[in-house]
Every structure is written in C-alpha cells, then in structure tokens.
Amino acid sequence: MVGGGQLARMTHEAGIPLGIGFRLLSDTPQDSAAKVVNEVVVGDYRDLDTLRAFARGCDVITFDHEHVPTGHLLTLQEEGLTVRPGPHALVYAQDKGRMRARLTELGVPCPRHRLVADPADVERFATREAGGFPVVLKTVRGGYDGKGVWVVGSAAEAAEPFKAGVPVLAEEKVDFARELAANVVRSPHGQAVAYPVVESVQVAGVCDTVIAPAPGLAPELALAAQELALRVAKELDVVGHLAVELFETRDGRVLVNELAMRPHNSGHWTQDGAVTSQFANHLRAVLDLPLGDPRPRAPWTVMANVLGGDFPDMYPAYLHCMARDPQLKIHMYAKDVKPGRKVGHVTTYGEDLAEVRERARHAADYLRGVIDE
C-alpha cells in the first residue's frame, strides 16, 4: 500500500487475520502506518524509481491516498505490475474535473459545474449557470478535508483558487438537507457489495460524525444511492472500496459530491459495526478474493472523529473514556496531536440511536479536550 496514513494502518490491521503479507511505502518511519507494519519502505511516492523498487515483488499495489501521479501508475502497469484500482479508474478520484465530466456523461446526477478560467469566468458561471453566488471552487487535484475548496460569494473573492496554477472547477452550492455516503466494494471480476448508506455530518469541511444507517432515509432513496454507487464502480471499473459522497437535496434527490477509491472516513464505522469492515473488503477486492458480508451487526453504529485539541497529551482522556464506557471502541492513529488534525476515531453501537450517538459524541469531545466532564 502506498501511503503511511491511518487508512494504511487500519488496512494492515484488517490484513493480519487474512494472513496477508503487507508492504508499505511511507514518507517517514514515523507515519501512522509505518509504526505498526513489518515491511516498510521509506520514500517519496512522487518518484517513479522509488515506486518501482517498492512495487517489485508485490502481487498488487493499492493506495492510502489519491496523490500518486497517474502517469507513474500507467508506467508501472505497462511494466507488468498490478495496480488496483487501476489508473484508468483512479484518475476520476484524482481529478475532479474529469470526474464531473465522466459522471455527467453517464447521466449520474451532479451539482451544476464547469471548469473556470479566472474570476470573471466564475462570475459568468455563477450568474448564468448556477443560479447566482455563492458558488464552490475546487482545484481539480490535490484537495482533501476541505483543503483546495473555497465557497465564494463574489468574483472578488475568487482570486485565491487560481493562484496554484491548477485547473479550477466551479460548482453550484447545493442547498442540501444533509450529506450521505454510499460505500461499495468491487472486485476485478465484478463481484460487488454495498454497505448501508450512512449520514455524514461535516463540521468546517471535515467529517465529524457518521451514522449508520442514515436515520430516516427513505428506503427507495437508500436503494437508489446504493445502485448509483454500484453503477459508478462498474462504469469506471473501480477495484476496491469506492466511497460516493452525496448531497441529499431538500426535494429528495441525491447528487454526487466526491468520489474516493480507497477506504474512507465514512466507512470507519464498519470496523465495529459491520460483519466485514471496509478495510478487509478493500483488501479482499484488490487481491481478487471473494468479498465479505457488508451487513451491519447492530441497529445503529455511530463513528465520531477525534480531532487534536489544545492538549498534546491525550492519555488521561483516553483512560477516562475507557473507564466511563467499557463498550466504547477507540481507534487511535498514533499521530502527534495538532489542533484540528484527525488523530483517531471512536465507534459505538446499540439499539437506541440517541444514546449511541451521545456516547460517541461524548468520547470524541472528551478526547479532544472540549469537555472535561
């Protein structure tokens, strides 16, 4: 797996019972995953020779993030290495402009959008196509967790996104009721499974809480979202986990927000809440093993991200949360605490959503240090 973040850490964890040999390409020996994996290669994923040396002897190459240059992956593939998801699919998770173009071609509902050239062009898009300001601007490559995304209220505010010299995509700002995610996993010969559609609560552009399944979601809309995600996976020839982030509009439709072709924050609840976790199924898919059952194990599962707060030492809070709630499942990433950085998550499950949600919320807030009782 290329990338040493928490997704690789948790994928390795899921690979241990499967008996899978796991090799990691990590930026540093201190990355989250590098601390727990036996076979770690430290190097730069942007360097083709590093990638090539890392990949030699691997049955399959997969990813913790989407930042590996598409051209390098095409080269590896031409040299006979197995890359999953393949670069022809992954490019749609790497480049938001190509993603929007392809989904629109497939008739998949998306926010109104267009590549824009400059602030004046943003103004034209806003007034003629998007029903007015505010609109959303995104660099087509390199963004995550709200980075590379701007909500602008006028052409005057639209200068910043163009400074990076990367193409900029403009999108209407959807007046959504809430955000959902439809997560599916697909294997090379086309077997696929769909997890229950979840609600994803975002705070300041960062995923805060995920509720599985999405409360009160109309069954026909849940089914439509799963079918949409399965269709996208098939049409783009995705292999592995595909997260389709969705807007649920106030008039009962879903629009695609983002795609991710790797384990995803909206699927962390599956570690404790589903028969087979997203991490195990991602591995099973990229290794062309039969997929595991995606069904939930409890009526409700809630995942809350633990963000770094003002206190670098989380140990006292960690003790408190374990003592307070013996059923709490804590997942720490062994990352240095920095304010706002994702350093772990907690999951809770049970029959009463309000209680399950409150337990997760309390633990995440206590670990962050925003409450102390």
Next chain:
Amino acid sequence: MVGGGQLARMTHEAGIPLGIGFRLLSDTPQDSAAKVVNEVVVGDYRDLDTLRAFARGCDVITFDHEHVPTGHLLTLQEEGLTVRPGPHALVYAQDKGRMRARLTELGVPCPRHRLVADPADVERFATREAGGFPVVLKTVRGGYDGKGVWVVGSAAEAAEPFKAGVPVLAEEKVDFARELAANVVRSPHGQAVAYPVVESVQVAGVCDTVIAPAPGLAPELALAAQELALRVAKELDVVGHLAVELFETRDGRVLVNELAMRPHNSGHWTQDGAVTSQFANHLRAVLDLPLGDPRPRAPWTVMANVLGGDFPDMYPAYLHCMARDPQLKIHMYAKDVKPGRKVGHVTTYGEDLAEVRERARHAADYLRGVIDE
C-alpha cells in the same frame, strides 16, 4: 511481548486501534507475529542478556507463552522492569506441580494428584489414591497441546514421562462430561472482567472447537466457574488474561485442569464474538488501562481451529470458504502448513447454534483438506 507465535500476532492486531507501541522478541524473523510487527528483536528468550536488551525501554513485558525461565523474570523485575503477569503469579502457569499445590491450599477443586518419583510410585498413586488406572502423568514444565501429557494404564506404561528428568505429576483421570474454560482478565489495581464460560471440544489433546457460551450449562455452575476463575486470578495476583481450563464432571461439579496466563485458544471466539476481545483486554490489563466489556455480541459464537493437513497450499480452500460463507471470519497465522499444526482458526456467530457450529466445522475441515465439498 515475548514470543512470536499467533497469540502475539493477534495481540499486536488488537493493539493497533489502542495506539499501543508493540515490541516483539521472536525466535526467528519468520515467526507468525514477526511477519506483522514493526519492532522485532530476534533472539532467544532463554538468554537473560537477550531478554534484558529487549525489555529496555518497554513500559511492560508480557508473554505469548509460559516458557521464559522464572528466574530470569525475577531478575528483570529486580532490575526495575515491569513484568505482567509477574513471575510470582506466572510460576503457577509454568509449573503444574506448584499450581496443584497452591490451588489445593486455596480449596479450589482439582483432580486428585501427587508428584510421583518413578513407575512404582505411579502404581501406588493409582491404586491407593486415584481409584485405579488409567491415570494421567504430566511433566510439571514445558508441556502444551497434549505434549508432556501421558495417559497410562499400568506401571509398565509409565516409564516414558520420567525420561526427561523433569518432576512428574500424577493425576486421576477424571470421568468428565465435557471440558469448559472460564476466562477472566485482571488489571494491576484489581479490576477484573469475566467472559462467558465456554465449552472446549478437544480432539487428541488439541483444542478443536470452542462454543460460547457453553450450551446447556446450568447458570449456577457457570457463575461458580466464573467466580472460581476470578478468585484464582485474585489469589495468585494474576495480571492480564487468565484461562482456567475446567472439567465438568458427570455429577455437576467443575475441577481445574490447567491454567494459562496469557490470551488462550479458548478465548479466540472473543475476536468476533465479544464486545472486547481477550487480546485487547490482555493489553488493557497489562498496561493498567480500564478493561473493556467482555459480553458476547451474538447469542452463539463458535471457533474452530484450522489444523494443517496434507496439502501445504491452502489458498484454493481459503478462496472456497470465503466464497461459500461471506459471514465467515477467517484468522490465518501465516505459518507453514504441517500436518496437525495450528495454522489458523475460523469463527462464526448467529442465533442458531447448530447452523453456526456447522459453518465453522465445515470451514475448518475444508481448510484442512479433510472434506472437499
């Protein structure tokens, strides 16, 4: 953790979400756990200097097996290292003679037993104390999985156990109805949790299947077994996981068979079947973290060991089992397949015991190669 077997492998797996730094002392770099842990020291646990160098910088030392010399552990402790369980407790899992003496002193029910000097002494024990042959002979140290244990029908058959030059314990052969295990976890300040009492089905001295909870066990006997295990943990000052293997007699009593002070095969079901696994709770205990909920997540969970069969390549069977039963949980140890060797286990869970048991049995038999349909 000292020892690179599958117990260490699965303890590391459980430590990843807890954010725990895990260092391993392994006989070889190819041991089951050594393949998945980042920080591996290869060396001989019987050598004090190796142990000392390994332990330096660890917050706590714990074990995958009970073979580390007690004297070495006392030395490490005297030198200021934290050893859990401590050698004063661990000695009762290392030396069956001392275990029997101490449990008897505590009034804990055990089979009739006595250290014996030679075959003539075995004859005296059998006829005067145990109600006749057959009796069970055990070397007091070094046995596991039926090794170091003999069932003898006469003094003439009793020569073998004395050849190792290790003290030999004689025990009555209990006419038991079945074998049970009461698993508890205890932390340094005395917090303890008890898992449901399980039935352990042995074949040729090796654990074959574990059923959680033990079917049809009288609630008062289950409670008595849990209380017994908690009392043994407290009286021996065990820290970490304690497995108390029990005989359920035909007249409705329990007698202690063996003790293990580490994660144990009779607790593997907890990985998929309990809120907190034995591995996570062992780590929480030895690190003096609050313990996790030991309750089951399903009405029935069954664990079946996968033994090596005649076919070294298990991959086709592994594919078949995943495809046949998407709910099956497979745990492979990445060990070379040798006939009779434990190379993995499977767990299944659900509401119908017969169906749950059949699924586990089928998968274990298919992986071993004794069935092919």
